[in-house]
Amino acid sequence: MNVIAIMIILPLIALLAEIALSKRYSLTIVSISTFIMLAIVSYLLVVGFIHGSILVAQSYAYIIAPSISISLYLNIASLMLLLMASVVLFVASISGNIGAERAKLSSALMLLFQLAATGIFTSGTLIQFFIFWDIGVITAFVMINTLGTASSKKASMTFLIYEIFASAMLLFAILLIYFGTPLHTFNIQAIISGSNSMPVSAQGLIFFFMALAFMVNMPLFPFHSWLPGAYAEASTQGSMALAGILSKFGAFGLLLTFEMLPIASHYSIYVAGLAIVSSIYASIVMLSQTDIKRIIAYAAMVEMGIIALGISAFNVFGTYGALYGMLAQGLTIAFMFLIAGAIVFEFGERDMRLLKGVIANAKASAYSLVVGVLALSGLPLTSGFIADLLIFIGAYKSFSIYGLVPLFAIILMVAYMYYLLNKSVLSSRDRNWNVAYLGVSQKIGYGIFIAFIFVFGILPFVLLNMVH
Amino acid sequence: MAIMHIISLALVFAAALLAVFGIASAMAKSRRFALASGMVLLAFAAILSAYLLGSGANYTMLGIVHIYPFSMLFVLLFSVLMMLIEVLSFASKNFAGMQILIGFAFIALLVVPSATSIIEIFIGLELFSVMVTFMIIIEGKSHTEAAVKFFVLSAASIALFSAALALMLPYNGSMLLAPASASLAAGSAMLLLALVFFIAAMSFDTAMFPFNLWVPDVYEGASANVTATIAGIGKKLSFVALIEVLFVFFASSGSIYSPLLALLSVLTMFYGNFAAMVQKRVRRLFAYSSISQAGYIMIGVAVATQYGVEASIVQIIAHAFMIIGAFALIMWLETINIRSIDDYSGLASRSRFAAVSLTIIMLSMAGIPPLLGFDGKLLLFSSAISANMLILAVLGVVNSFLSIYYYGKLISVMFTQKERRRIPLNIGIAAVVVVVLAVVVVLGIYPEPVIHAASMASSSLFSLASSP
Structure with a gap:
């Protein structure tokens, strides 16, 4: 039996157990399920590291006409994303539900x-x-809608409308590939190998709809208005899953689009332009934010813009930089949302201007926040550094000096975050807050995130030696 | 072959017996006997038709009943749906009286799909609508307005259909369900006129855009089990009649009606979806949503290929179950006076079963995978693309996106947290809903049986048109 099939069946079994058993066991079940996923992914990572490459592929027949098969495919790109997703999911499960609300x-x-x-x-x-x-979209919608803050209803509807629009465009593009081109297949590898037989006009149409769908999901600049509401009003778990994993659906899809459609190289300059505008725009809008979750939301958007730039650079450095960026950004942003959730839980306050003295009252959260901002800025030894390095090498190769423009966005973003940290979290040593104390599981969560951020910053070859 | 004849005789006999037992139970005033006899006979009919469908039998019995996969698939579908309606109607005071009407309606449900002549289709449709009119009347005191509206609509449909028949007969010389003879098929004005009258008649019954003003009023006025009958069975029966006559009798004039039906389909989808967005009452919301679903089904008919009809059949099956499930839940909630969208607020904390199952049904209607509604839409849009009707496919996809707005709004309202007293479970309705959920989820994840059966049915129908 294929390990990937096990990974897919695992949450289904856990879900049945979840429904059948009482509330007391729900945290245990979800922790075990996500831990097994993390273990399997780590095993795959070790196998891949030993062999120097990884490729698992398996196909099962599903619907005969139109021929649709279930095909499981894992290569280095999927492995990096799975690794990020399993860490985020595991930590979100054990420590994301801080107030233990509606556990089931x-x-x-x-x-x-x-x-x-x-x-x-x-x-x-x-x-x-x-x-x-x-x-994923419907789950995220319910997560925002039912578990979020009081104003999450509106945010969740905006999110749902944008995302379903994206999925409708995606569906149309997928159907066009099968029924509108001579390929007649849904299989991604078959499309990649036969992509030259696609007529150019159809490719243009497919590229347009796919890129639109993925840009809404990531999100890039003109399609981002669902982002601040959804990220900020979701529960801590919801924000972690949304910003850490769901936004990577779009980025991964964009990567596949560039692989599948040869015409993408003609249009990559437009995607890159949007990516640059998107990161600059997000960093500027961020300057007027004081809500801690909104600041992190815009930071996520800055980083997604940079990842999109790496994808559109469309060379080895850019592509693997973008993948590494997704890994690093997923971990870091989920980490920051966990800290933000913890701080909101401890202090009952989301406004950075009012959050004084976190350093004195909640040391773990305060120091973790500092580490998170450092990781976000791409400090050497953190995974963000490797990602930024690769992406900007790739972007420089493809777009020369213009590819480096988003560096200003990073500088602006990090400068503002340091400034705010200095003014608020690290400012006062007063102990006059009535602080709710964090459980040990949140601190374990911080530890796991920090460990992974540094491991992939110091030992990038663990993953990158599988790249040929 | 002899055994097949006996089985198909038994099928016809079961339908006749259903009506007889209905009369008997009304005379004995025994509701339990009515339910028991009805369920047993319908189950019997379902098993026989499933057997005949599986064996691929294809012959005409007594010159009037055509046993072939197309008819057997629909007899199977309608007998299963009728069983659900029986369970829903059991709570009503006049159930024994209902049983007579169900019995005669089932004869229509047997006659229309397995018709060998257009006259049979005509009589079957009218028998069904008369029975439904009586159902609306006996199921309560204040439903006269709905009954009158439904009757007027049926009368208009009858008038148009008979006009079409009158035009067909003299030029064709026969009413047999076979391709129109050459004198009629040569693109003559008479054929065109007959076609237009026929499509107009069927547009009333299937609720296409300019002819569907009756739908919300009747759906709101009739009692919920009768509404489920109209929406889940009556409209589907009209689609069966439409498909049979168009693709057999008018088989050679596909190029004439295809654009007309595409236009009707697009207008209906947009009308249904936009009108549903502004509704305040849940019944009207589902009335307009079912109008838009009829528009989706029409996509496959408008495509006018074997694959398109296959897609339409899958969507007919999917929507029949979904709308019966939805009206079952509406019926249950109306007994405790939950009617408008505002009343549905906080439903999840009153009855998790109702909220979760209505959510799944609505997601399936919106075409979210992996539910049955998605499989239907996937086939519909792909049939439009493969017939080079790209605009139709795009507008279908756009509509599928529009519908998420009102479904999402209702889901969002239902999961608002409010602590109120819980709603006791109604066993009969819960059973119906569980069956619907099982169909929607299980066949949604593994749609191969449905798609295979639909493809058999559609190819057997198209072979009627090609054989002399």
């Missing part, structure tokens, strides 16, 4: 999200990609 519902949604993430990053056919995409 939140655990069930985490399991559904685990299913979506595993499925989408290992999908060998576009239909599977689409199915797991929608499962």
